[in-house]
Amino acid sequence: MNIKLNSYLKEKPAWTQLLIFGGITAIITFIATALGFVIVAKLNGFNASALSGLQQDDFAKPQYAGIVKGLLVVQFFGVFFFPSMLFAYLADPQPLKFAGLKKPDRSNAIVLTVIIILFSYLMVSWMSALNQKIVQTIFGKAAQAWIEKGESEVNGMLKNILDMHNANDLIESLILVGLLAALGEELFFRGILQRIFIQVFKNPWVGILVTAAIFSAVHGQFLGFIPRWVLGIILGSLYWYSGSLWTSIVGHFVFNSVPIILVYYKQSDFTEQKGGPDASLTILGVIGTVIVIALIGYLRKNSLTTYAKVYETTKPDFTDFPDRQ
Secondary structure (H helix, E strand, O other): OHHHHHOOOOOOOHHHHHHHHHHHHHHHHHHHHHHHHHHHHHHOOOOHHHHOOOOHHHHHOHHHHHHHHHHHHHHHHHHHHHHHHHHHHHHOOOHHHHOOOOOOOOOOHHHHHHHHHHHHHHHHHHHHHHHHHHHHHHOOHHHHHHHHHHHHHHHHHHHHHOOOOOHHHHHHHHHHHHHHHHHHHHHHHHHHHHHHHHHHHOOHHHHHHHHHHHHHHHOOOHHHHHHHHHHHHHHHHHHHHHOOHHHHHHHHHHHHHHHHHHHHOOOOOOOOOOOOOOHHHHHHHHHHHHHHHHHHHHHHHOOOOOHHHHHOOOOOOOOOOHHHO
């Protein structure tokens, strides 16, 4: 009876799973955000009702740094971790395995992941410059000003979080912005959402692309949409071809943590590059893109993942693996 209960959601149509996951996320997010906001305010010596009137640019002010950090923890548990794990528990008698939290199929997957992510910086930096050029070309001055204001507010909040003066501050930032973001977002987007979308479309790559687009859109940054979408595609590919969510978690952690370390050692300040890509950035971007695609191709060639294996069906879809029919 217990196995039947835990298998209930997995036996439902994919679109039904998506709706249920959305409902679970909405309910838990609402409750966790309401309670979390009160708790975080109290722990930081603020009145919750007064904090409810804060504007986005207020979170860039030093006096609210503790509030922002606390809300990151609330976001991790309330928006990403609890909804994902509850859905996984209701979907399968082995919830951790269902969410992808198992060993990679190949022993070299983690090492390849780190190499891919390091080269992806070249690719993502190039895409970021292209994204800015597209925004400048398509949108009018008023729209550009609105977009840049939003980016400035987000960067200001990030700088407030990453105001580091010693090793303890560095470790705190690595946990908040590196570890919690990687674990929570990968569980939510790749572990659950991507799994559902691949089943919806019966095609791994369509599911990866759609999930990556949602992953990027949720961050709400126009100037970073394309590079974050590309990053989501890379992380989704790492998960699918390795058979383990740990690869995308490690990749996400590395991607977030390297800039934090650079900020700590005064090598970066998160200042956005203005304008389109120059020749050197384009060359490096193309090189990075070629290497990333080649390495992901290597993972694909040696992957043990099949649609039938993941979804336990006798009718697998071979769209992504035509050589395995």
